[in-house]
Amino acid sequence: MLSAIVAITTLAAVFGLLLGFSAVRFRVDGDPIADQVEALLPQTQCGQCTFPGCRPYAEAIVRGEADINQCPPGGEATIRALADLLDREPKALNPDNGAEKPRVLALIDEPRCIGCTLCIQACPVDAIVGAPKQMHTVIAAECTGCELCLPPCPVDCIDLVPADDGIAAWRWPEPDHGA
Amino acid sequence: MNDVQALMTKVLVALIPAGAIHVWLFGPGLLINCTIAVAAALAAEALMLKLRGRPLVPALLDLSAPVTAVLLAFALPPLVPWWIPVVGTLFAIVVAKQLYGGIGFNLFNPAMAGYVVLLISFPIEMTRWPGPFDGVTAATPLDQVNEVATIAGGWEWLSLAVLAGGLWLLSQRVIRWPIPVAVLGSLTVIATVFWLLDPGRFASPAFHLAGGATMLCAFFIATDPVTAATTPRGRIVYGVGIGTLIWVLRNFSVYPDGVAFAVLLMNMAAPALDHFLRPRGADAR
Amino acid sequence: MVHEPGKSRRKGAAPTGARMHGGLKLEPHKAESTREPILRGPRPSELVLPLAQHMGAAAKARVAVGDHVARGQPLADADGYLSAPVHAPASGTVVAIEPRRIAHPSGLATPCIVLETDAADHDWDGLHAHPQWRDLTPEQVRTLVRDAGIVGLGGAAFPTHVKLNPALTVDTLVLNGAECEPYISCDDRLMRERAAQVVAGAEILLHALQAKRCVIAIEEDKPEAIAAIKTGIAAQRRRSNTSDFDLALEVVPAIYPQGGERQLIATVTGRRVPSGGLPLNVGVVCHNVATAAAVAAAVLDGEPLTRRVVTMTGDAMAAPRNVDALYGTPVSALIAACGGYDAPVDRLVMGGPMMGFALPGDDVPVVKAMNCILAESDAIAAQRRRSVKQVQPCIRCTACEDACPAELLPQQLHWFARARDFDQARDHALFDCIECGVCDAVCPSDIPLAAQFRWAKAEIRARDDERSRAELAKHRFEARAQRLADEKREREERLKKKQDPAAIEAALARVKASR
Numbered sequence: 001m002l003s004a005i006v007a008i009t010t011l012a013a014v015f016g017l018l019l020g021f022s023a024v025r026f027r028v029d030g031d032p033i034a035d036q037v038e039a040l041l042p043q044t045q046c047g048q049c050t051f052p053g054c055r056p057y058a059e060a061i062v063r064g065e066a067d068i069n070q071c072p073p074g075g076e077a078t079i080r081a082l083a084d085l086l087d088r089e090p091k092a093l094n095p096d097n098g099a100e101k102p103r104v105l106a107l108i109d110e111p112r113c114i115g116c117t118l119c120i121q122a123c124p125v126d127a128i129v130g131a132p133k134q135m136h137t138v139i140a141a142e143c144t145g146c147e148l149c150l151p152p153c154p155v156d157c158i159d160l161v162p163a164d165d166g167i168a169a170w171r172w173p174e175p176d177h178g179a
Numbered sequence: 180m181n182d183v184q185a186l187m188t189k190v191l192v193a194l195i196p197a198g199a200i201h202v203w204l205f206g207p208g209l210l211i212n213c214t215i216a217v218a219a220a221l222a223a224e225a226l227m228l229k230l231r232g233r234p235l236v237p238a239l240l241d242l243s244a245p246v247t248a249v250l251l252a253f254a255l256p257p258l259v260p261w262w263i264p265v266v267g268t269l270f271a272i273v274v275a276k277q278l279y280g281g282i283g284f285n286l287f288n289p290a291m292a293g294y295v296v297l298l299i300s301f302p303i304e305m306t307r308w309p310g311p312f313d314g315v316t317a318a319t320p321l322d323q324v325n326e327v328a329t330i331a332g333g334w335e336w337l338s339l340a341v342l343a344g345g346l347w348l349l350s351q352r353v354i355r356w357p358i359p360v361a362v363l364g365s366l367t368v369i370a371t372v373f374w375l376l377d378p379g380r381f382a383s384p385a386f387h388l389a390g391g392a393t394m395l396c397a398f399f400i401a402t403d404p405v406t407a408a409t410t411p412r413g414r415i416v417y418g419v420g421i422g423t424l425i426w427v428l429r430n431f432s433v434y435p436d437g438v439a440f441a442v443l444l445m446n447m448a449a450p451a452l453d454h455f456l457r458p459r460g461a462d463a464r
Numbered sequence: 465m466v467h468e469p470g471k472s473r474r475k476g477a478a479p480t481g482a483r484m485h486g487g488l489k490l491e492p493h494k495a496e497s498t499r500e501p502i503l504r505g506p507r508p509s510e511l512v513l514p515l516a517q518h519m520g521a522a523a524k525a526r527v528a529v530g531d532h533v534a535r536g537q538p539l540a541d542a543d544g545y546l547s548a549p550v551h552a553p554a555s556g557t558v559v560a561i562e563p564r565r566i567a568h569p570s571g572l573a574t575p576c577i578v579l580e581t582d583a584a585d586h587d588w589d590g591l592h593a594h595p596q597w598r599d600l601t602p603e604q605v606r607t608l609v610r611d612a613g614i615v616g617l618g619g620a621a622f623p624t625h626v627k628l629n630p631a632l633t634v635d636t637l638v639l640n641g642a643e644c645e646p647y648i649s650c651d652d653r654l655m656r657e658r659a660a661q662v663v664a665g666a667e668i669l670l671h672a673l674q675a676k677r678c679v680i681a682i683e684e685d686k687p688e689a690i691a692a693i694k695t696g697i698a699a700q701r702r703r704s705n706t707s708d709f710d711l712a713l714e715v716v717p718a719i720y721p722q723g724g725e726r727q728l729i730a731t732v733t734g735r736r737v738p739s740g741g742l743p744l745n746v747g748v749v750c751h752n753v754a755t756a757a758a759v760a761a762a763v764l765d766g767e768p769l770t771r772r773v774v775t776m777t778g779d780a781m782a783a784p785r786n787v788d789a790l791y792g793t794p795v796s797a798l799i800a801a802c803g804g805y806d807a808p809v810d811r812l813v814m815g816g817p818m819m820g821f822a823l824p825g826d827d828v829p830v831v832k833a834m835n836c837i838l839a840e841s842d843a844i845a846a847q848r849r850r851s852v853k854q855v856q857p858c859i860r861c862t863a864c865e866d867a868c869p870a871e872l873l874p875q876q877l878h879w880f881a882r883a884r885d886f887d888q889a890r891d892h893a894l895f896d897c898i899e900c901g902v903c904d905a906v907c908p909s910d911i912p913l914a915a916q917f918r919w920a921k922a923e924i925r926a927r928d929d930e931r932s933r934a935e936l937a938k939h940r941f942e943a944r945a946q947r948l949a950d951e952k953r954e955r956e957e958r959l960k961k962k963q964d965p966a967a968i969e970a971a972l973a974r975v976k977a978s979r
Contacts, residue, residue: 165901176855355862463740
């Protein structure tokens with residue numbers, strides 16, 4: 001009887017110490033879940049989810065303040081990935097946030113640009129270069145197609161063009177995998 | 180060798196000599212069991228395909244269900260009641276095959292899964308084998324492994340006929356050599372070692388090779404491509420595992436023969452073997 | 465079709481390397497098109513030259529509509545390092561620069577320079593022969609090759625000068641004359657008729673690579689080409705009498721796909737290109753024999769790449785043969801040159817029956833990668849469609865594994881592809897798949913494995929692109945947030961400084977003092 005009590009107590013103490021040690025030694029800084037959620041988001045930084053960027057949206061999802069179906073650029077694929085990660089049921093994209101559509105790029109119609117710099121200030125990823133009273137242009141490789149530069153433009157000189165177009169973006173269709 | 184149906188046909192053809200010897204030894208029981216089992220298998224397959232909303236053609240015509248049924252019938256004592264092959268086949272096709280997604284998706288060898296269910300549920304019916312030629316009810320030779328018996332006359336002929344069919348399948352490239360060689364090789368080695376150590380207690384390698392379902396396992400059951408390991412090294416380990424388990428189960432389990440359990444256990448290991456024992460060309464880690 | 469894995473015989477030269485894993489013996493169908501010598505192709509009134517007919521960035525047009533150009537004049541410049549220029553195959557006038565349908569499985573249009581040829585056919589005065597090429601540095605040779613617009617003519621159209629600028633030491637150049645795919649015979653005929661040029665090209669490539677050994681590999685079923693190259697090597701030995709380098713011929717087994725780059729390197733050198741690596745990693749560079757001939761023409765004669773040998777064959781072709789065609793020639797003109805069709809045609813395939821793809825029509829122009837045009841008759845097409853049965857589940861029979869020349873596990877990759885488990889697929893060396901189609905051919909369940917793998921690779925690449933775009937956007941977003949925060953802090957500090965009473969006192973004092 002006594003030996004059993006001693007043994008159990010010793011075991012409890014050893015494991016307690018072990019747990020305490022590992023809690024300190026292997027502490028994870030930051031919020032790993034929010035990082036994982038953020039890694040699944042398309043980083044368009046468009047704000048259509050109603051949050052000011054992908055990171056805030058990720059944190060809101062983890063806090064339970066936002067649903068997983070508020071990201072139109074990510075669309076169905078992102079919702080599925082989030083559902084997978086968070087072990088929830090996938091659901092349809094919330095139409096209040098927008099609709100899923102093919103990736104686009106902003107293109108400034110340069111003759112019409114008056115050099116007001118408003119779009120430069122609106123761009124969340126600094127993908128527009130230009131100076132006051134000088135023509136602006138979009139760095140295509142860095143544009144996320146978030147459309148945030150459209151509303152501020154006073155002369156409506158920014159167009160959205162399909163990003164994945166033509167022969168270079170063409171892909172073979174998915175074949176029949178069988179039953 | 181250009182479609183699944185042709186492969187399965189060859190497996191059935193390869194069983195003909197063994198079937199003939201079986202009938203010669205034990206009478207026409209095998210043929211009756213085969214007929215009942217094949218009918219039950221086709222009916223179960225058709226029903227399940229219908230329930231799953233899958234087209235009957237070509238799945239019903241690929242002959243995989245009859246192969247399962249015939250292999251199960253070979254494992255049954257020839258004079259079992261008619262419902263034994265029915266129950267075994269239904270379990271094999273409905274549970275072990277179709278509920279996993281049909282051909283190609285099953286984790287366990289359906290014939291062996293059906294056999295094990297029968298063995299556990301109906302042990303008396305399943306172990307009552309007639310002696311060769313005389314029809315007198317006796318245990319299978321493997322019942323006597325523990326007491327070291329000589330093989331009842333005739334069984335070695337059955338094993339030789341199965342071996343002949345197996346070698347033909349090898350020559351037709353329906354099966355590949357690694358699994359049969361690994362099963363028979365490992366069983367021979369382990370049986371020889373223990374037989375030499377204590378011939379009074381352990382049966383000879385010849386007994387293990389010629390007795391029971393060893394040959395059927397090595398060439399027809401362990402080689403079921405769907406449930407076996409598929410990589411070169413994986414197949415060797417898979418076969419060695421089965422050969423070793425057969426010997427262990429025959430000597431240390433309550434069941435007379437361990438073939439079915441050995442195969443099912445290694446079926447579970449096959450995906451892991453395929454994952455870890457890849458050829459270097461398929462490894463980009 | 466006889467499936468003989470593990471049974472490939474070796475004849476001819478002593479085997480130096482490991483035999484390729486798997487592979488298939490296929491009906492060669494080469495005799496049809498090798499009977500006649502190479503025909504000089506027509507000079508059509510209109511040539512259509514796509515700007516993107518090589519791997520890498522599309523060329524940039526340097527001519528404008530209305531320009532008169534001479535034969536051999538560059539029409540478009542390489543856009544960056546991984547790119548190649550395009551030259552005028554004939555003199556004439558640029559009449560349009562516009563999207564035209566090209567030889568591509570998509571059937572989409574892409575920018576092309578349209579050239580209306582004239583009767584004069586005068587040469588550009590910028591063409592310079594370099595018979596004394598041994599005095600040039602490797603860099604100078606490489607520049608000549610790049611400016612001649614030479615790309616790999618085996619079918620991949622990879623810019624050749626890039627492969628002549630190795631980051632690692634190269635000891636062996638392998639010239640690929642295996643030509644393993646059925647029906648295709650352009651390299652066979654080229655080696656028979658222009659062996660000297662191939663051998664000269666090998667010498668120049670060795671010089672550019674500063675390598676010592678060249679192995680010309682030819683499949684055993686091309687005895688005439690083997691004999692011609694043998695003669696060419698002997699002539700070269702007599703001529704140069706140098707022991708600076710070693711030029712050898714290696715006869716390899718005629719088994720598909722022996723001509724795959726990794727497969728051929730393994731066979732002739734015994735070296736295994738690591739997964740995800742390049743031949744360079746094992747000290748080897750591999751070029752096609754036709755590329756070598758093009759290099760010789762560019763360096764010795766100053767000829768840019770403006771034409772190539774195309775095999776015109778298939779059961780519907782009236783007179784199958786090889787044609788030396790100008791780039792930009794419509795395929796229909798080549799077919800007419802070969803006597804047209806002698807049966808109703810179902811489709812035209814560019815490349816061979818295993819790896820080729822159906823052309824959108826016969827109006828597409830000849831491009832640098834076009835090695836073969838296969839005209840398939842209605843009858844054969846109907847037979848092919850009948851033999852393609854419904855896809856059945858994989859039974860893991862491993863016929864594909866036995867036959868895979870890359871030593872992959874197609875049965876595993878199939879599961880990963882259909883389950884979209886792309887990490888596992890990549891882990892199982894999906895990107896070492898050469899899409900040769902051998903697995904499809906042996907599959908008892910008629911699963912389109914090669915198409916699955918091609919699709920999965922494209923899917924993975926697209927996802928990787930998406931991932932790296934997201935990474936970039938995230939990085940820039942964070943950098944911007946940091947910048948805005950910094951600016952705000954600076955502004956606040958400035959404001960604080962302005963409102964500092966001591967500073968105001970001091971300023972007032974200064975103002976008073978100055979009075």
